[in-house]
Amino acid sequence: MLTLDRVCASYEDSQVLFDLEMEVAAGTVTTLLGKNGMGKTTTIRTLYGLTDNIRGDVVLNGTRINGLAPHKIAAMGVALVPEGRQxxxxxxxxxxxxxxxxxxxxxxxxxxxxxxxxxxxxxxxxxxxxxxxxxxxxxxxxxxxxxxxxxPRFLILDEATEGLAPVVRREIWMALKALKEQNYTILVIDKSLKPLCKLGDAHNILQKGALVWSGQSKELADPQSEARRHLSL
Ligand SMILES: Nc1ncnc2c1ncn2[C@@H]1O[C@H](COP(=O)(O)OP(=O)(O)OP(=O)(O)O)[C@@H](O)[C@H]1O
Ligand SMILES: [Mg+2]
Known part of the structure; x- marks a missing residue:
């Protein structure tokens, strides 16, 4: 569904993404993980052309979408739930x-x-x-x-459950599970590893704007794994 190939992006002169490689396969739930300020939101903004000096290839269903206006991307079946519940x-x-x-x-x-x-x-x-x-x-x-x-066919959520009460979080994870069963493609940013491991098919960890790990739930769920070392404080 979505491929990022050597994507670089900046805010004005300050580069935030460095040769980022990432893939979201159709029909899967893919996660984007990383500590604060590592570039997760910037990755999403870059999909929509909302960062500066974007290089590399952002490819949606075989079409390179670098520089396409946000409404055109929406028309291609991508919907975003941004940070901060708008x-x-x-x-x-x-x-x-x-x-x-x-x-x-x-x-x-x-x-x-x-x-x-x-x-x-x-x-x-x-x-x-x-x-x-x-x-x-x-x-x-x-x-x-x-x-x-x-x-949409492709739903992107930035901070899906951040700051919400546990009971509400559960309802949101259940809804995402239902959407997965309806064959939606989902890219989710969140910090709750347990539900992400349950729901997610593939996981990606960003560090300083580059991909440092990608893999499956089994590895991410293991507290001793390399993946978890990248996420630990
Ligand atoms: N509008 C902006 N202008 C300049 N720099 C920015 C802007 N937004 C983010 N940054 C910087 O870009 C880097 C990546 O930020 P980003 O918001 O993508 O991180 P994040 O992984 O989403 O973090 P969080 O988990 O806190 O949401 C940070 O160093 C941040 O300070
Ligand atoms: Mg963010």
Whole structure:
């Protein structure tokens, strides 16, 4: 689905990504791991052309997308749930979902809204609440729901469960598992190794903007592994 080949990127003159190599296979859950400030968010921003001096190849389904506008990338079936749960605060839950939808047909749109309520029953209970009155966890569910209203094939989540209560985290991991079963391709950034090992098919660790390890859950789950050494403080 996505291949990064020797990707370099900067913020103005300061280079952050160095010859980054990464692959996300279709139908898999792939993770992007690394300590704070190692370049995970920058990698996502680079996919959308939102960093400077991008070099190397960013290839989506066989098409090189370097320099393509974010809306064109979205039109290619990629949806992003960015850090910090972005929802429209003064719209209700349902209005937030509808506002992001691409459907011309009202009935199809409502069917997709109902699917989101199935995925996140809490959103169904709060459908008429204004988004700014939702808890952090509910806002994150809504942010994921909004991303899915564009009917993407590829979902990217930056800090999927950061700062959320354990019970809400579980609901989000369950929803991602359900999406995986529906054959979505998912790239997830998060710091909770246990659920990532359970859900993820392939894992990538960044250090100072370069890939230092990639492998499977079995290795990542082993506290003595090389992978874990890269993640330890
Ligand atoms: N807008 C920006 N302008 C300049 N430098 C930035 C900008 N955003 C991030 N950086 C720098 O780029 C590097 C990588 O940051 P990035 O946000 O990609 O890290 P991250 O792995 O997502 O970290 P975290 O786990 O804290 O979210 C850091 O050194 C950071 O200070
Ligand atoms: Mg980040």
């Amino acid at each position: 929802v429209f605060p003064t719209l209700t839950v349902e209005e937030n979902l509808i506002a992001t939808a691409r459907f011309k047909n009202k009935r199809e749109c409502q069917m997709q809204v109902d699917k989101m309520y199935e995925l996140f029953p809490r959103l169904a209970e709060r459908k008429t609440s204004f988004a700014n009155l939702l808890s952090g966890g509910e806002q994150q569910m809504l942010a994921i729901g909004r991303a899915l209203m564009t009917m």
